[in-house]
Amino acid sequence: MANDPLLVLVPKENVNDETVRLSAWRLKDRSPVAAGAVVAEIETSKAVIEVLSPAAGFLRHAAAEDSVVAVGGPLCWVTAGPEDPIPTTAQPGSEEGLFDTAAGARFSKKAHALALKHGVVDAFAGRGLVRESDVRAYLKRQGKAAAGQDQGACMTHLKGVSIVKEDLPRRKLAEIHSLSQGQNAGLSSLVRVPCPLAGYRKSLSRSPELAATPLALVVYETARLLRKHPVFNAFYEDGRLARYGEVHIGFVVDSGRGLAVPVVRDADKKDLPAVAREMQDLMLAYEEGSLSADAVSNGTFTVTDLSGEGAVSFHPLINERQSAILGIAAASGASFDLSLTFDHRLAEGRAACIFLKGLRDRLAGEA
Numbered sequence: 001m002a003n004d005p006l007l008v009l010v011p012k013e014n015v016n017d018e019t020v021r022l023s024a025w026r027l028k029d030r031s032p033v034a035a036g037a038v039v040a041e042i043e044t045s046k047a048v049i050e051v052l053s054p055a056a057g058f059l060r061h062a063a064a065e066d067s068v069v070a071v072g073g074p075l076c077w078v079t080a081g082p083e084d085p086i087p088t089t090a091q092p093g094s095e096e097g098l099f100d101t102a103a104g105a106r107f108s109k110k111a112h113a114l115a116l117k118h119g120v121v122d123a124f125a126g127r128g129l130v131r132e133s134d135v136r137a138y139l140k141r142q143g144k145a146a147a148g149q150d151q152g153a154c155m156t157h158l159k160g161v162s163i164v165k166e167d168l169p170r171r172k173l174a175e176i177h178s179l180s181q182g183q184n185a186g187l188s189s190l191v192r193v194p195c196p197l198a199g200y201r202k203s204l205s206r207s208p209e210l211a212a213t214p215l216a217l218v219v220y221e222t223a224r225l226l227r228k229h230p231v232f233n234a235f236y237e238d239g240r241l242a243r244y245g246e247v248h249i250g251f252v253v254d255s256g257r258g259l260a261v262p263v264v265r266d267a268d269k270k271d272l273p274a275v276a277r278e279m280q281d282l283m284l285a286y287e288e289g290s291l292s293a294d295a296v297s298n299g300t301f302t303v304t305d306l307s308g309e310g311a312v313s314f315h316p317l318i319n320e321r322q323s324a325i326l327g328i329a330a331a332s333g334a335s336f337d338l339s340l341t342f343d344h345r346l347a348e349g350r351a352a353c354i355f356l357k358g359l360r361d362r363l364a365g366e367a
Contacts, residue, residue: 013293030082194335199364209276216276221362223267232324250299
């Protein structure tokens with residue numbers, strides 16, 4: 001490599017992340033490193049990603065382990081020698097290192113970390129330079145009591161009751177942000193139609209590959225149906241309908257390892273066995289904790305199934321940059337409910353009912 005230090009930036013693995021957590025260094029500071037070797041692990045809002053060295057040399061850390069670092073900011077350097085000088089970078093927690101956000105504001109690191117924690121980044125859109133004191137003042141006005149320590153657990157007291165407050169995990173904060181963005185307009189509606197249980201079970205029995213993954217039938221039929229109802233494979237943006245050219249179906253999984261939404265890409269172009277196999281592979285990766293960022297990114301429609309939890313009725317929330325989400329409830333009597341929460345800015349209740357009835361007929365083998 002050349003004598004000049006080679007800067008390695010924090011990669012952007014998820015379009016919605018502005019910061020990530022440096023969960024572990026694989027090599028110590030000043031250690032020799034080979035080209036292509038894993039040097040660090042970063043935790044995005046959706047997955048743990050390995051960062052590789054672009055060249056051989058010596059690794060120099062630019063951030064502390066377990067710190068929050070800005071996407072696109074310095075992660076490490078690769079130098080020709082272990083003691084070669086490297087440019088100084090702002091230390092974690094300093095007010096230096098201002099960076100832009102999607103909200104159109106420039107945050108100091110402390111200000112951005114605090115705003116991200118409380119989900120108020122968008123409140124400073126177009127405000128220019130934002131410092132920690134600005135965020136604290138805003139939170140105080142909102143009654144969020146952000147004064148004092150912002151990490152770990154703390155105890156406060158009300159008359160006759162004590163309260164313990166704990167920081168939420170980054171993945172939960174990212175989920176909150178995604179759902180908040182999906183609900184920003186406050187114009188979502190929900191419709192339900194019953195699906196006959198006997199017909200659905202008969203359809204499942206025709207395909208052996210569905211024995212382990214019955215949800216694959218729903219994903220498969222939903223993807224095919226979205227070709228005829230593209231308004232539900234879209235999102236609202238600045239007064240316009242933005243339709244996706246692909247059908248990437250995300251399905252919600254949560255078996256105690258944290259909620260994730262793996263994505264079956266181009267689901268409308270795959271046959272049922274292929275969809276079932278891909279879903280099984282994604283669920284196995286989830287259980288092993290090896291889901292990649294790509295595996296949980298760029299979904300255009302989401303399916304959530306709470307039938308296994310016994311929920312006979314629930315109201316799913318639309319994800320960011322989507323216009324609808326399908327919910328599957330537990331059986332009640334001879335049927336179970338299919339529900340569609342949709343963006344009322346883009347579609348009407350009648351269109352949602354037609355979509356659900358079409359899906360019901362497909363699942364029951366009547367289409």
